[in-house]
Amino acid sequence: MKASNHLWNQALxxxxxxxxAKEIEAFEQEIALKKAGKLDDKVFAETRLRRxxxxxxxxxxxxxxxxxxxxxxxxxxxxxxxxxxxxxxxxMQRIKIPFGGVNAAQLETMxxxxxxxxxxxxxxxxxxxxxxxxxxxxxxxxxxxRLAAVGITTxxxxxxxxxxxxxxxLAGVCHDEVFDVTPYAQALAGFLLGHPDCxxxxxxxxxxxxxxxxxxxxxxxxxxxxxxxATREVDGETRRGFALYVGGGLGTVPYQAKLMEExxxxxxxxxxxxxxxxxxxxxxxxxxxxxxRLKFLVAKLGIDEFRRLVAEExxxxxxxxxxxxxxxxxxxxxxxxxxxxxxxxxxxESSEEYRRWLQSNVHRQRQSGYAAVTLTLxxxxxxxxxxxxxARICRTYVRETARTTVEQNIVLRWVSESGLPQLHDxxxxxxxxxxxxxxxVDITACPGTDTCxxxxxxxxxxxxxxRSRLAERNGATDAIVRGLRVKISGCFNSCGxxxxxxxxxxxxxxxxQGYTVPHFQVLLGGQWSNNAGSYGLAIGAVPSKRVxxxxxxxTNYYLxxxxxxxxxxxxxxxxxxxxxKTLIEDLSEVLPYAAxxxxxxxxxxxxxxxxGDLGVGECAGxxxxxxxxxxxxxEREAFExxxxxxxxxxxxxxxxxxxxxxxxxxxxxxxxxxxxxEDADESVHAFRRHYYDTQVFFDPFAQGKFADYFxxxxxxxxxxxxxxxxxxxxxxxxxxLEAAHSCHARLLVNRT
Amino acid sequence: MRSLDxxxxxxxxxxxxxxxxxxxxPVFHRWIQESARPELLIDVADYRHVQAGPGxxxxxxxxxxxxxxxxxxxxxxxxxxxxSEDSLPAKLEQxxxxxxxxxxxxxxxxxxxxxxxxxxxxAEILINDRLLAxxxxxxxxxxxxxxxxxxxxxxxxxxxxxxxxxxPGERLCVAVKTAEQRPVAWALERLRRA
Numbered sequence: 035m036k037a038s039n040h041l042w043n044q045a046l047x048x049x050x051x052x053x054x055a056k057e058i059e060a061f062e063q064e065i066a067l068k069k070a071g072k073l074d075d076k077v078f079a080e081t082r083l084r085r086x087x088x089x090x091x092x093x094x095x096x097x098x099x100x101x102x103x104x105x106x107x108x109x110x111x112x113x114x115x116x117x118x119x120x121x122x123x124x125x126m127q128r129i130k131i132p133f134g135g136v137n138a139a140q141l142e143t144m145x146x147x148x149x150x151x152x153x154x155x156x157x158x159x160x161x162x163x164x165x166x167x168x169x170x171x172x173x174x175x176x177x178x179x180r181l182a183a184v185g186i187t188t189x190x191x192x193x194x195x196x197x198x199x200x201x202x203x204l205a206g207v208c209h210d211e212v213f214d215v216t217p218y219a220q221a222l223a224g225f226l227l228g229h230p231d232c233x234x235x236x237x238x239x240x241x242x243x244x245x246x247x248x249x250x251x252x253x254x255x256x257x258x259x260x261x262x263x264a265t266r267e268v269d270g271e272t273r274r275g276f277a278l279y280v281g282g283g284l285g286t287v288p289y290q291a292k293l294m295e296e297x298x299x300x301x302x303x304x305x306x307x308x309x310x311x312x313x314x315x316x317x318x319x320x321x322x323x324x325x326x327r328l329k330f331l332v333a334k335l336g337i338d339e340f341r342r343l344v345a346e347e348x349x350x351x352x353x354x355x356x357x358x359x360x361x362x363x364x365x366x367x368x369x370x371x372x373x374x375x376x377x378x379x380x381x382x383e384s385s386e387e388y389r390r391w392l393q394s395n396v397h398r399q400r401q402s403g404y405a406a407v408t409l410t411l412x413x414x415x416x417x418x419x420x421x422x423x424x425a426r427i428c429r430t431y432v433r434e435t436a437r438t439t440v441e442q443n444i445v446l447r448w449v450s451e452s453g454l455p456q457l458h459d460x461x462x463x464x465x466x467x468x469x470x471x472x473x474x475v476d477i478t479a480c481p482g483t484d485t486c487x488x489x490x491x492x493x494x495x496x497x498x499x500x501r502s503r504l505a506e507r508n509g510a511t512d513a514i515v516r517g518l519r520v521k522i523s524g525c526f527n528s529c530g531x532x533x534x535x536x537x538x539x540x541x542x543x544x545x546x547q548g549y550t551v552p553h554f555q556v557l558l559g560g561q562w563s564n565n566a567g568s569y570g571l572a573i574g575a576v577p578s579k580r581v582x583x584x585x586x587x588x589t590n591y592y593l594x595x596x597x598x599x600x601x602x603x604x605x606x607x608x609x610x611x612x613x614x615k616t617l618i619e620d621l622s623e624v625l626p627y628a629a630x631x632x633x634x635x636x637x638x639x640x641x642x643x644x645x646g647d648l649g650v651g652e653c654a655g656x657x658x659x660x661x662x663x664x665x666x667x668x669e670r671e672a673f674e675x676x677x678x679x680x681x682x683x684x685x686x687x688x689x690x691x692x693x694x695x696x697x698x699x700x701x702x703x704x705x706x707x708x709x710x711x712e713d714a715d716e717s718v719h720a721f722r723r724h725y726y727d728t729q730v731f732f733d734p735f736a737q738g739k740f741a742d743y744f745x746x747x748x749x750x751x752x753x754x755x756x757x758x759x760x761x762x763x764x765x766x767x768x769x770x771l772e773a774a775h776s777c778h779a780r781l782l783v784n785r786t
Numbered sequence: 787m788r789s790l791d792x793x794x795x796x797x798x799x800x801x802x803x804x805x806x807x808x809x810x811x812p813v814f815h816r817w818i819q820e821s822a823r824p825e826l827l828i829d830v831a832d833y834r835h836v837q838a839g840p841g842x843x844x845x846x847x848x849x850x851x852x853x854x855x856x857x858x859x860x861x862x863x864x865x866x867x868x869x870s871e872d873s874l875p876a877k878l879e880q881x882x883x884x885x886x887x888x889x890x891x892x893x894x895x896x897x898x899x900x901x902x903x904x905x906x907x908x909a910e911i912l913i914n915d916r917l918l919a920x921x922x923x924x925x926x927x928x929x930x931x932x933x934x935x936x937x938x939x940x941x942x943x944x945x946x947x948x949x950x951x952x953x954p955g956e957r958l959c960v961a962v963k964t965a966e967q968r969p970v971a972w973a974l975e976r977l978r979r980a
Contacts, residue, residue: 035869036791037790037791037792037869037918038915038917041917045917091829097829099815099819100819106828107826108826108847109847122847124828124845146916146955149914150914150915153831153833153840153843153845153865154840155833155836155839167831170867412835412836413835415833415835415839416836417836417838417839417840417856419838419839419857420836420837422955464837465836466837498832498834498835501835502835638811638832639811639815640811640812640815641815
């Protein structure tokens with residue numbers, strides 16, 4: 035803990051908005067109360083989460099060092115900052131950046147706090163936040179005060195709250211937008227921050243704004259609440275409003291948001307959001323956090339009933355001047371450039387690097403003579419020195435109009451085109467001009483096993499490896515392949531947004547030859563465009579170390595077989611997942627340890643792979659269990675279900691997915707009891723008794739969620755699902771199988 | 787000036803074009819397995835993908851060690867994170883001792899094949915607390931007597947230069963340099979005698 039911590043309050047008193055100062059002081063008192071043993075663990079955990087202070091890997095005081103699981107003897111002396119979370123263990127601080135808007139002073143402060151409290155690197159997330167890692171909990175109030183002094187809050191950055199409100203980073207300068215959504219995103223973020231109607235959710239609540247319906251910049255359809263700018267002519271006057279979507283979300287099983295209002299007048303935006311929050315508070319699940327997101331409520335009630343309930347709730351709200359006070363300002367909202375407009379110059383002396391950068395990283399604005407420039411941040415990371423340099427560049431070129439993006443980059447808007455060559459030179463010197471924005475090189479990845487407690491495989495390690503390989507040949511890569519999106523998550527939770535990539539990956543593990551081997555599930559069929567228009571499905575798991583080959587094969591196949599002008603999404607649909615599975619089938623093989631020891635470690639981590647850091651023991655026996663073969667058969671069934679889905683046969687897809695889950699459950703029963711009932715009802719009953727009630731099947735973090743999928747599938751096995759319901763069941767089936775693999779690995783450990 | 791606890795010591799490496807920083811990752815992991823440093827070692831973080839950044843980092847509780855590449859100059863950086871009641875010269879002695887000890891271990895590391903060598907005669911002391919030690923001439927002036935008290939012991943009186951600089955918003959940094967390169971073993975021996 036820094037000696038200066040307690041001095042920052044006084045030093046910054048005049049600069050902090052009083053509301054934020056009070057909020058931080060309250061948190062500081064809660065820290066003191068916790069240290070004095072006067073605050074419950076769970077209460078403190080939620081209160082720190084609501085301030086963005088998150089846990090980090092190994093904070094339970096255990097780490098597998100590659101040979102054995104060892105205790106990390108933090109000097110916490112029994113003090114914890116939440117259940118199983120040691121006080122002195124480093125944590126993560128999430129920092130909200132509404133609509134990604136950040137100015138030069140804020141960038142400089144971010145640089146300073148990253149340097150003094152973290153490791154000199156800030157990380158941009160897939161929701162336009164910043165994150166700092168390796169932070170001590172007692173440093174957080176000082177860090178928060180320094181951010182508050184430049185207008186940044188961490189309040190409600192985590193926890194069951196309204197999270198960062200995101201928006202298209204090109205809002206206000208985009209050719210396609212209906213109008214600039216920036217002031218609306220800002221107004222809604224401010225209105226809901228700390229709002230009494232948003233303090234009792236069962237789960238987090240995410241909001242996004244987009245200026246148009248077909249571009250992906252804001253990914254509206256993966257959000258709990260998504261607003262797409264729209265206008266309507268009323269009495270000869272153009273009125274602003276929004277198409278309002280609700281109930282979307284990725285997570286383990288993704289849901290597409292449903293259209294709730296085709297046109298919601300702008301003055302109704304805030305009250306409607308408030309009414310939605312109240313309905314969510316009142317009717318949303320509270321006890322089972324695995325079914326507590328708004329998407330479950332909307333799916334359960336149906337969009338029509340949900341719409342009706344919101345309309346009813348809206349009528350009960352007392353008028354609030356804040357609902358509309360911002361609107362005149364929103365209409366008047368403009369940004370001013372710092373330099374006059376210019377024209378881009380490409381002369382004979384222009385380097386190839388510069389030309390490529392112009393092509394990939396520079397976006398001509400709607401305003402003639404200006405461009406928006408993307409600074410590509412490898413793995414979303416930027417150093418303190420780079421942040422300070424970007425702040426200086428902001429002041430020189432763009433009057434501080436920078437935005438973070440959901441692809442983990444930073445965009446500078448209002449760059450006079452005549453300044454582009456000079457800006458390119460400056461960014462090149464900083465290592466921020468890699469000509470790959472929005473390309474296959476510009477890979478999105480969540481923190482994964484680097485720092486996340488839930489990570490199974492190294493998403494960042496894999497991303498770094500793929501990035502390095504692809505960057506080497508980026509210039510030579512076919513343009514159509516260069517435009518593909520790759521997104522990686524370290525587990526099924528989808529923080530890396532793997533469902534909406536052209537090629538997505540998420541971390542899993544497989545028990546092979548007595549070892550636990552890091553794998554990634556390969557997903558195809560996701561769609562980044564149309565505001566994340568469709569979600570990909572898994573076609574099979576491959577060892578982590580073979581993922582680069584998988585990507586090469588898939589992209590080469592695309593190049594070879596695509597028809598003229600055929601985009602990747604259409605190509606996948608035409609070819610079918612079965613053919614892709616065959617294409618990569620041989621790469622799923624795990625060679626014997628002696629022949630390929632590298633398969634048994636993860637990218638960027640020389641330790642023999644383990645799930646031990648998830649709180650599960652390792653060192654499985656040498657005998658290959660028959661369950662592995664049975665689970666492999668179940669995986670084939672699950673894949674068949676996908677093929678039925680692809681052939682527009684949702685009923686058969688659902689039946690096959692259910693059968694796959696049932697067979698996996700029976701395999702586990704055989705393993706435990708020596709035999710399994712053949713009858714489905716009896717199997718479900720036995721599975722509940724031996725695996726669910728005993729919590730043997732429980733995931734360390736998701737608990738009984740995956741077993742619940744199975745029980746629900748059994749209960750609904752005679753239904754006739756529509757395509758979306760069947761798609762969800764196929765996804766749930768895959769997750770149930772992953773959980774079965776993990777459960778089996780744990781059981782093997784206990785047997786040895 | 788209040789007691790300073792949080793500072794970085796960076797011992798610069800000699801130019802090592804053949805050295806691949808990736809090799810540090812397994813070495814630091816092994817250090818954790820072997821509890822090879824006095825601090826509680828937690829994990830390894832690889833930041834090679836950012837330009838002129840922290841390089842490869844060994845995260846600890848009391849301090850972090852890193853093969854740091856800030857300003858595109860490789861060196862061993864020791865980031866002291868905990869407070870203590872000791873005097874500043876004593877804290878500096880602890881930090882330099884830890885940093886030089888790590889340098890010696892890295893130089894002897896078989897995996898590096900002798901490709902990594904440090905010049906103990908070139909170091910930076912970065913004060914990691916802008917409030918207690920802003921990068922101002924006054925702060926530098928108040929800090930220098932205690933810094934010199936330690937540096938005189940380590941390098942010898944008038945055997946080094948100590949300069950500060952950088953923009954006001956940057957951390958207070960004192961760059962120390964001896965006229966000749968100094969081996970790590972030489973500096974460790976000087977510390978022992980001191």
